Amino acid sequence: MAAYKNFVQRYIYIFKLEDDCWYVGSTGNYESALERAKNGQGGMWLQEHSFKSVHKVIDIEPTDDTTEQRTEITIQLMMEHGVHKVRGGIYSNPEFPDWVEDKLYEQLNKHIDKNKMIKW
Numbered sequence: 001m002a003a004y005k006n007f008v009q010r011y012i013y014i015f016k017l018e019d020d021c022w023y024v025g026s027t028g029n030y031e032s033a034l035e036r037a038k039n040g041q042g043g044m045w046l047q048e049h050s051f052k053s054v055h056k057v058i059d060i061e062p063t064d065d066t067t068e069q070r071t072e073i074t075i076q077l078m079m080e081h082g083v084h085k086v087r088g089g090i091y092s093n094p095e096f097p098d099w100v101e102d103k104l105y106e107q108l109n110k111h112i113d114k115n116k117m118i119k120w
Contacts, residue, residue, distance in 0.1 A: 024088025
């Protein structure tokens with residue numbers, strides 16, 4: 001286990017939103033992120049789909065980048081709930097151009113083919 005100086009504890013969180021939508025985010029201050037989500041002050045996806053509940057909070061090693069982990073969890077949730085119902089990681093924008101959606105479906109198929117599922 002590496003020692004990370006100057007990094008705060010990190011959390012990946014999964015929020016269940018209205019309209020059967022989901023959001024995967026990360027923060028060093030979970031309480032603040034939760035409060036912002038409850039008040040509709042998060043990103044565009046959280047503004048379009050109101051906070052409903054906390055699905056899961058994952059305590060992770062304090063590193064400088066959680067993008068890959070958030071993206072993996074986002075992809076798994078997309079496989080379960082649909083591409084248009086989940087945002088997080090590199091797929092945080094509310095709307096996807098067609099080429100991004102095509103790339104996403106290609107990536108989802110690779111995950112299914114390789115059965116590359118992370119545990120969370």
